[in-house]
Amino acid sequence: MSKKLRIGIIGAGNISHSHMAGYKALSDEVEVIAACDIDEKKLTEYCKQYDIPNKYTDFNEMMAKEDLDAVSVCTWNSVHKDATIAALRGGANVICEKPMAMNTEEALEMLKVSKETGKLLQIGFVRRFGNDADALKEYISAGTFGDIYYAKATYLRRSGCPGGWFGDKSRSGGGPLIDLGVHVIDLVRYLAGSPKAVSAYGATFNNLGPDRASGKKDWQVEGNDDPYTVEDFTTALIRFDNGFTVSVEASFNLNIKKDVGNIELFGTNAGCTINPDLELFTQIAGRFVNVKPCDSIALEFNGLFEREIKGFVDAVNGNAPCIAPAEDGVELMRIIDAIYESAETGRSVEIAR
Ligand SMILES: NC(=O)c1ccc[n+]([C@@H]2O[C@H](COP(=O)([O-])OP(=O)(O)OC[C@H]3O[C@@H](n4cnc5c(N)ncnc54)[C@H](O)[C@@H]3O)[C@@H](O)[C@H]2O)c1
CATH class of the missing domain: 3.40.50.720 (NAD(P)-binding Rossmann-like Domain)
Known part of the structure; x- marks a missing residue:
C-alpha cells in the first residue's frame, strides 16, 4: 500500500x-x-x-x-x-x-x-458525481436523446437565502446565480458535452431580499445582520458555440408555490426531466411515450460528497481522470460574469476569449 x-x-x-x-x-x-x-x-x-x-x-x-x-x-x-x-x-x-x-x-x-x-x-461541481448525472450520461452516450439543443436549468427557493456572507457581494460575488445557478448550469453543460459559451442575456432582481417568512433552516447562517447586496432572483439565456441553448432560473427568494431544483434536456430523439425523478419523453412506433426507469434515479444526496472526494483522491493518485477540472470552473465564471453584465446593461453580452 x-x-x-x-x-x-x-x-x-x-x-x-x-x-x-x-x-x-x-x-x-x-x-x-x-x-x-x-x-x-x-x-x-x-x-x-x-x-x-x-x-x-x-x-x-x-x-x-x-x-x-x-x-x-x-x-x-x-x-x-x-x-x-x-x-x-x-x-x-x-x-x-x-x-x-x-x-x-x-x-x-x-x-x-x-x-x-x-x-x-x-x-x-458535486452534481457531476450524482447518480442522476451518471444515468443521464449513459442515456446520452447510447444516443437516447439524439442531439441535445436546449436545456432548462432551474434552482428556485421560495425562502432560502443562506444569510451571512452569502448575501454580501464583496464576499460572495453575487446571489443565487453564482451560488445555486452555477450547479445546474454546470450540470447541463457537462451533460451536453461541455460546449463553449458564446453569449448570455439575463436579468437580476432584488425585490424580496433576504426575507425569511418561516424561520431558519439548519443550513442557514445565524442572524441576518449582514448587508444584503446581491440579487434574490436571476433569469438568463445562454448560447453555446454548437447552438446549444440554456435557460436558467435561480432564486434565494421568490413568490413561487414550492422550491424547484430541476434540469430538463431537450434533444432531437427525446427530452427529460429529473424532477421528482428521471422521466424521458420520446416516441415509440409513432406514439408519444413517457418513460420512467423502474429503479429511482432521483439525486441521492447520501454519499454524494463522498463520491466527489473519492474522484478527487483518485485523480490526485493518477488512477482516474479529473471529472471537474479547473477549465470548466473558468467557463462557468465566464458565463456568470456575462449574465451579471447583461443584467446591468440590459443587453446581450458576447463572451470574449
Ligand atoms: N458544493 C455544494 O453543494 C456547496 C454547498 C454549500 C457551500 N458550498 C461552497 O462552499 C464554500 C463555503 O460555504 P459554507 O456554506 O461552508 O460557508 P461557511 O460560512 O459555513 O464556511 C466558510 C468558512 O470559511 C472561513 N474563512 C473565511 N475566510 C477565511 C480565510 N481567509 N482563511 C481560512 N478560513 C476562512 C470562515 O470563517 C468560515 O468558517 C462556498 O464557496 C460555497 O459556495 C458548496
Whole structure:
C-alpha cells in the first residue's frame, strides 16, 4: 500500500464537513493532518471533532509549515483564489469549492498557477458525481436523446437565502446565480458535452431580499445582520458555440408555490426531466411515450460528497481522470460574469476569449 495522502482543509465551515465525510470514508488512503480557519473558536472545535493535529488561522503559514499532498478550499468565495494559489504554490493538489472564484479574471489566475505548478485543480461541481448525472450520461452516450439543443436549468427557493456572507457581494460575488445557478448550469453543460459559451442575456432582481417568512433552516447562517447586496432572483439565456441553448432560473427568494431544483434536456430523439425523478419523453412506433426507469434515479444526496472526494483522491493518485477540472470552473465564471453584465446593461453580452 502506498503512503497515505496528507490532506489540509482551508475554511472549516458548513461544507467542509461534507469534505471531511469524504476523507473519513477513505481513511486507508488519506489522513487529514491540518486545518485552517480565521475563526479560532470554530477551528478548535473542528480539529477536536475530527482529531486533526495541526491548526492554523493563516493558510500561508499552514502551507509553509505543513507538507501537504492535497487541500480542500472551503472558504467563502472571495478567498477561493488566494487560498487555492497558496495551496498550489505550497505543492498541494486542490479541490476548490464552487463557484471557482469571484469572476473570470480570478479563475484564470488560479488555472494559470495550476498549470505552472503542475498540480491538479478540481472544482466542487458535486452534481457531476450524482447518480442522476451518471444515468443521464449513459442515456446520452447510447444516443437516447439524439442531439441535445436546449436545456432548462432551474434552482428556485421560495425562502432560502443562506444569510451571512452569502448575501454580501464583496464576499460572495453575487446571489443565487453564482451560488445555486452555477450547479445546474454546470450540470447541463457537462451533460451536453461541455460546449463553449458564446453569449448570455439575463436579468437580476432584488425585490424580496433576504426575507425569511418561516424561520431558519439548519443550513442557514445565524442572524441576518449582514448587508444584503446581491440579487434574490436571476433569469438568463445562454448560447453555446454548437447552438446549444440554456435557460436558467435561480432564486434565494421568490413568490413561487414550492422550491424547484430541476434540469430538463431537450434533444432531437427525446427530452427529460429529473424532477421528482428521471422521466424521458420520446416516441415509440409513432406514439408519444413517457418513460420512467423502474429503479429511482432521483439525486441521492447520501454519499454524494463522498463520491466527489473519492474522484478527487483518485485523480490526485493518477488512477482516474479529473471529472471537474479547473477549465470548466473558468467557463462557468465566464458565463456568470456575462449574465451579471447583461443584467446591468440590459443587453446581450458576447463572451470574449
Ligand atoms: N458544493 C455544494 O453543494 C456547496 C454547498 C454549500 C457551500 N458550498 C461552497 O462552499 C464554500 C463555503 O460555504 P459554507 O456554506 O461552508 O460557508 P461557511 O460560512 O459555513 O464556511 C466558510 C468558512 O470559511 C472561513 N474563512 C473565511 N475566510 C477565511 C480565510 N481567509 N482563511 C481560512 N478560513 C476562512 C470562515 O470563517 C468560515 O468558517 C462556498 O464557496 C460555497 O459556495 C458548496
